Amino acid sequence: DTASTPDGEQVVVVSEGESPSHDTVEHEEALIRVESQEEFSFNFQGSGSMDISFKEEQEEEIVNQLSGLSTQDETLPERYRSFMSIDDAKVTGLAIDKRSPLEFERRESPPGVPRPRVIWRPDNSTSFCVGCHRFFTFFLRKHHCRGCGNIFCDACSGWQILLPQDFALPHQEKILSPEEIFPQRVCKGCFEILSNGTAQSVTSELPRGQHEPKNILILAIGCHGNARPYASLGKSLQDRGHGVTIASDASNEDLITKHGLSFILMPGNLSESLDEANLGQEFMSRKRLFSRSNTSLNTIVEDHIGQWQDVIYDTVNMHAFDMVILSTLSVYVALSTLEHKTDIPFIVSWLFPYAPTKYYAPPSAGESDSWFQFVNQIKWNLFHSLSWSEYKKKVNEQREKLGLRPFSNEKISDILTDMNVPCMGNWSPAIFDKPPDWESNIEITGQLILEQDDFRPSVELTSFLKGGAPVYIGFGNSPEVCADSVLQCIQNCCEALEVTKSRAIISCSDDLALRLMPTIEHMKEDVFFVDFVPHEWLFPQCKFVIIHGGVGTTMTALRHGIIPIILSTTSDQGFWGDLLARKGYAPKSQVLSKCTTAHLLQVLNIAATDEEMWERVQSVSSRMKGEQGNQRAVEFIERNMNFQPRWPSHLAPEEQE
Structure with a gap:
């Protein structure tokens, strides 16, 4: 069937259950689903759900129309009030007169006058947020604004306002009591309009945040x-x-x-x-x-x-x-x-x-x-x-x-x-x-702490850790060209650990591990190589950590009550190593390229026997665990x-x- 628009243009009406032909609809974006039981703005009558398919010459117009579902629609309050009747109450976001029990009733449209409907934009009509224009992904989900019916991401639709019913869903006919009125998700533009520009509402934010999403x-x-x-x-x-x-x-x-x-x-x-x-x-x-x-x-x-x-x-x-x-x-x-x-x-x-x-x-x-x-x-x-x-x-x-x-x-x-x-x-x-x-x-x-609850250690790593707390050895993102210096340092560490009868977990690249294996063959039962394991998971299971002194690695060790032994490579690492030694939280640091087995034996002995240092580290660990760095940063x-x-x-x- 066909129908005419107010401008005299012809549209094709496809009844519910009927599929439009390829000739009729060439682009998916040219489809609007309208749910209505009464007269709509176009000059046709019908019932149930209908797909209105525009011909090719109207496709650009309808795409523009979809894009024109503006979050700043000035007619929104009028559409809202014409659809709902509010007795003894004013929905102006924050101002609700509670002098009498609230009860919201449908206002019947005058004979021959179509009731305004919010167009509920189909899910498949857009692949990006109309607010920030970011493309939707598995993690960036779609959300409909209950005001204008448009599609936004979570951040762009993070406002809530008390609405007497979800008026974006025209099939909802129920009369609501005050107990059934609840906050609805809306975009920023609709929120400002419905709250009369005050940028406030009874419940203006989503429960998880107290600030306007950005x-x-x-x-x-x-x-x-x-x-x-x-x-x-x-x-x-x-x-x-x-x-x-x-x-x-x-x-x-x-x-x-x-x-x-x-x-x-x-x-x-x-x-x-x-x-x-x-x-x-x-x-x-x-x-x-x-x-x-x-x-x-x-x-x-x-x-x-x-x-x-x-x-x-x-x-x-x-x-x-x-x-x-x-x-x-x-x-x-x-x-x-x-x-x-x-x-x-x-x-x-x-x-x-x-x-x-x-x-x-x-x-x-x-x-x-x-x-x-x-x-x-x-x-x-x-x-x-x-x-x-x-x-x-x-x-x-x-x-x-x-x-x-x-x-x-x-x-x-x-x-x-x-x-x-x-x-x-x-x-x-x-x-x-x-x-x-x-x-x-x-x-x-x-x-700033990145928790990785999804980490699952290998069976081999779990079995190795059951043999007793090891010493962790790792030097971060050291350049490959300096592998010789790192290799020599790890060999010195292994020699010192062999003297102290300690076990080791070594974090390094596969190439470096292959070069190390021949030199520590006699210790292979006491050494385990890993590429990367989250420090938040591993450090609490270690005796000490021998590290480069990067701020994240160093803070993680101290927060878990582990004494760090710092062999700095560059940048701010020497600063943190020197600061911790001055405060009594770690033995004196050394530059990685100048580290010897004798130095390692000395600092390992200090870390193992200095009870005052251990007590200071436990004390600072307790303070650090209560800092909530992520929350304070936000x-x-x-x-x-x-x-x-x-x-x-x-x-x-x-x-x-």
Whole structure:
């Protein structure tokens, strides 16, 4: 059958149970299912469910019509009130007059006047959220707004408002009593309309969160150790109802996506870059702030700045992000994009101390303190000046492309302070608390912990652990080019463990394990090789851990009451090793390349016999377990979701002619 629209256009009406032919419907998106028992806006009569199939010349129009189911539909309150009659009550979100018992009744339409219906958009009519335009996946599910009938993701439909009935479902005829009125899921636009623009309602948020859901981008540039905390943070934000996308390199994609987080590929791979002979050797041999090898990481970053800038700029401009979280390494690159697009709130996350303080030396100095406080201040000035000098040329080239004035000699830390940018330190305050001279915009929220409840150990690993608590040996993402240094260190560890009659679990690559096996053949019953096992699961079953001193690994050991023996390789690892030794939580640390069997025997003996150290570690473990770092980080982010930076005059964009 055919029918005419008010404009005189012909439509094809397919009755319920009848399938449209291929000639009639060429595109699935041209179908609307309408459930109605009365006259509809088109000039036809019918009953039951009908599929209205538009011809090819009307397909574009109907697709536009579907897209036009705007969340800002100004007619929504009128449609709502014409469909429902409310006695002695006003549904204005928060204002409900309870002077008399609430009872909601259907208002019968005047004769000949069709009753307005909310179009319930079919599930298969879109593959992406109409709010943030992210594609739906197994983890990013579809949700209908009970106001406009459109399809959104969880983050874009995270508001609730008391509705007398689910008026998006026209077959519902029931008269509701007050006890049967319940919150309905709606999109932000419908929520604001139904609450008369007050952005409030009787129940305005989903139970799991207390804040309006946001679409958040996390820039996590770096290797596995840098990306893992942000996967944890993203998962916690997602559990609160926020939409989370993490931009990182290809080596971290599986880590991010398996937790249901969206992933954006950042070009380059820091781990692969470090495997290049010259840079990797320099990077691993670096111990002090003023070493020439300090430039190795900066050289790698400099090579990727242009590519990172392009991806960040395109990502921010193509997606509707409400907030951006910057990791330490991404600040230099992303600040220009955020300055160019000044309406996006952002905060900074540090995995190690980054703001100058007279109470501690900078992390890359190789030690945590100096004899005099003024020396610490000098080191911080040199640290930021040297770091910025490496990036300055490339960053300013990118700023010129965006029409922005170049940076001069400002330190990034000073820029963030001047703008009052919220910064959070994601490590345990029980280990490194906020120094008195840090500004109020900085807060230490605690370690970000990624729980992996789905981990299932192999039968062989379980059997090995039943033989007694072993010593864990692992050095993180050490560059392959430095495998000789790591190999020699592990051999020294095994010799020391053989003397102390201890067993070992060694975390390393398959290639390194093959090279090690001939040298420890006589210990094969007491050594077990693993590629990667979650530290949260493994460390509580170990006696000690011999590690590189990365912040995540170190904090995990202490939180589980395990004394860490730190053999640092680079970056901030020497800082944490020195800090723990000064606080009495660990034996004195050593650089991995200079570690000997004699040193290992000495520190193993200290860890096994120093009862005061053991008691201090148990005490700090108890404090760390109560910190709730993920929760505090989420609360910090939610408090600053509307932060607007005070862009200094020297950062203001060039005026466009």
